[in-house]
Amino acid sequence: MSNQPAPALIPQPRQLHLFPGTFRFEGESDIRSGIDPQLGAEEYMLTIDGNGVAISGGDDAGVFYARQTLRQLLPPTASGPLDPIDARGVDLPHVHIEDRPEYPWRGFMLDVARHFLPAGFVLKVIDQLATLKLNRLHLHLTDDQGWRLPVPGYPRLTEVGSKRRESIVGYDNQTDDVEYDGTPHEGAYTRAELQHIVRYAAERHITVVPEVDLPGHAQAAIAAYPHLGSGEPTEVRTRWGISSRILNLEDYTLDFVTEVLDEVLDIFPGGYVHIGGDEVPRREWRESATAQQRMSEAGLPDVEQLLGWFVGRVGEHVRAAGRRPVAWDEVVDGGAPKDTLVMAWRGVQHGVNAVRAGYDVVVTPRPPLYFDFRQSESPEEPVSFPEAPTTLADVFRFEPLPDGLGDAQDGDGRVIGTQANLWTEYVPTTESAEYMTFPRLLAFAEVAWRPRLEEGESRDLDGFLERVEQHLPRLHEAGIRYRPLDGDTE
Structure with missing residues (x-):
């Protein structure tokens, strides 16, 4: 596990695990995403490692929420919630996040x-x-x-x-x-x-x-x-x-x-x-x-x-x-x-x-x-x-x-x-x-x-x-x- 401080995410995820290392993020081409039927409604998993950014959502909303979490790992100047993520040359921590809301x-x-x-x-x-x-x-x-x-x-x-x-x-x-x-x-x-x-x-x-x-x-x-x-x-x-x-x-x-x-x-x-x-x-x-x-x-x-x-x-x-x-x-x-x-x-x-x-x-x-x-x-x-x-x-x-x-x-x-x-x-x-x-x-x-x-x-x-x-x-x-x-x- 990494000793680096956890990222300042709001709302705070249910599970967040940091690992040694960083990934140099260059934009949308580094993101892989898809639907995982084993996840529930609005649930998601986000992993950043040496292979890039992997997102799985229980539905489209889950994928969307994972992308909002990713945005909070990027500089504040990153684009709005629906825009393509255009931040480039940003070192992101290796991290695995599993999250879902308590209330619908x-x-x-x-x-x-x-x-x-x-x-x-x-x-x-x-x-x-x-x-x-x-x-x-x-x-x-x-x-x-x-x-x-x-x-x-x-x-x-x-x-x-x-x-x-x-x-x-x-x-x-x-x-x-x-x-x-x-x-x-x-x-x-x-x-x-x-x-x-x-x-x-x-x-x-x-x-x-x-x-x-x-x-x-x-x-x-x-x-x-x-x-x-x-x-x-x-x-x-x-x-x-x-x-x-x-x-x-x-x-x-x-x-x-x-x-x-x-x-x-x-x-x-x-x-x-x-x-x-x-x-x-x-x-x-x-x-x-x-x-x-x-x-x-x-x-x-x-x-x-x-x-x-x-x-x-x-x-x-x-x-x-x-x-x-x-x-x-x-x-x-x-x-x-x-x-x-x-x-x-x-x-x-x-x-x-x-x-x-x-x-x-x-x-x-x-x-x-x-x-x-x-x-x-x-x-x-x-x-x-x-x-x-x-x-x-x-x-x-x-x-x-x-x-x-x-x-x-x-x-x-x-x-x-x-x-x-x-x-x-x-x-x-x-x-x-x-x-x-x-x-x-x-x-x-x-x-x-x-x-x-x-x-x-x-x-x-x-x-x-x-x-x-x-x-x-x-x-x-x-x-x-x-x-x-x-x-x-x-």
């Missing part, structure tokens, strides 16, 4: 509804996800403060719903003592842009998961088409927090939802469609004769169960198209169908409860996987929520499979993965999005890929921070405006 769902969410993020930036993020072997990009396309998805037959969704007249300055403390910036904010994608994002991601083995948040977080849609709501017309929401305006349950509103989903299903061919289901105030339904009629027809005991009915109704349309509905964990309380994939955001215990209730779960708790939280106690940090900071170390230490879940993993429900989320109430620009995401996304890549701890094991934070230091030049070369490391990583 390794996701990152971009909230493009609160603050619009242009398509070019989304592509830039996709390249970083691919480099870090993450395989899901969740796009939160609609909310109270903006609708970013074009839908034929409903032009006002983007003509009206994509524009708010101003935004809050500083933290929204949910009182009347707030200041507005007086600056309109707007933006929407074209169908062609979304289709390009989907293709670009698929080439890098990333599935785009679209979210149209329903039936709450719908004020922008109601501003565009007031008949979808209850009560007086409204405007696109200019404050953060939870709006009381939700979709009504009239037949024409359900038809609207179906037509929106048809467009989503057509643009996004991946296997999942996120239908929201979070933070749904029930006041308007309690006061609605139609909602009461829906309860009576469905034999529901109270208005709280209407959310499960709605998610089930919407989910039927998604299932009929051969896709799987995804929703936030509130739908478990509402009795959503058991084949709904649940994103557990309100805390680890909600994930445990969902698994025990028979749901498949993606664990994505607030905190530590909400990247809109500030990263230190420093007054220099951008405006964010007042809760305790979420540091790089906090993310690194997170374990997706909660303690005590035990044999529930062998039942009907299971944890299929984990996801980090960047909500953008307080993230107004692409620069701020990069600052809040990086380098915390490096820690999350480790969380999503690495094997679960065995009894008596612990995580090597110091070793990880050393690897991050060596990875930062790669972010710089990619034009990522990351947050510098400092003493607040603990």
Whole structure:
């Protein structure tokens, strides 16, 4: 075995063996790759010896991930994740790597509804996800403060719903003592842009998961088409927090939802469609004769169960198209169908409860996987929520499979993965999005890929921070405006 230091790879492979000697790498001609049916999905082996670079993958994704590992052995100036590897005259260590991910769902969410993020930036993020072997990009396309998805037959969704007249300055403390910036904010994608994002991601083995948040977080849609709501017309929401305006349950509103989903299903061919289901105030339904009629027809005991009915109704349309509905964990309380994939955001215990209730779960708790939280106690940090900071170390230490879940993993429900989320109430620009995401996304890549701890094991934070230091030049070369490391990583 070699005494040379192990290469600084993120995520760190399961098995890495260094041997004496180096190989002078001259480019693609030195790489041999192929599919090995004995390897699992996304699994790979990478060997560098005197004969060059040999790659075996269980599938195309495995081969792709092996190439990302190879790129990290090359100088930071090496090309992007899909480009031909054009580094020449580089001495690579003799090494054998065997690796596979722990979880099939390794996701990152971009909230493009609160603050619009242009398509070019989304592509830039996709390249970083691919480099870090993450395989899901969740796009939160609609909310109270903006609708970013074009839908034929409903032009006002983007003509009206994509524009708010101003935004809050500083933290929204949910009182009347707030200041507005007086600056309109707007933006929407074209169908062609979304289709390009989907293709670009698929080439890098990333599935785009679209979210149209329903039936709450719908004020922008109601501003565009007031008949979808209850009560007086409204405007696109200019404050953060939870709006009381939700979709009504009239037949024409359900038809609207179906037509929106048809467009989503057509643009996004991946296997999942996120239908929201979070933070749904029930006041308007309690006061609605139609909602009461829906309860009576469905034999529901109270208005709280209407959310499960709605998610089930919407989910039927998604299932009929051969896709799987995804929703936030509130739908478990509402009795959503058991084949709904649940994103557990309100805390680890909600994930445990969902698994025990028979749901498949993606664990994505607030905190530590909400990247809109500030990263230190420093007054220099951008405006964010007042809760305790979420540091790089906090993310690194997170374990997706909660303690005590035990044999529930062998039942009907299971944890299929984990996801980090960047909500953008307080993230107004692409620069701020990069600052809040990086380098915390490096820690999350480790969380999503690495094997679960065995009894008596612990995580090597110091070793990880050393690897991050060596990875930062790669972010710089990619034009990522990351947050510098400092003493607040603990």
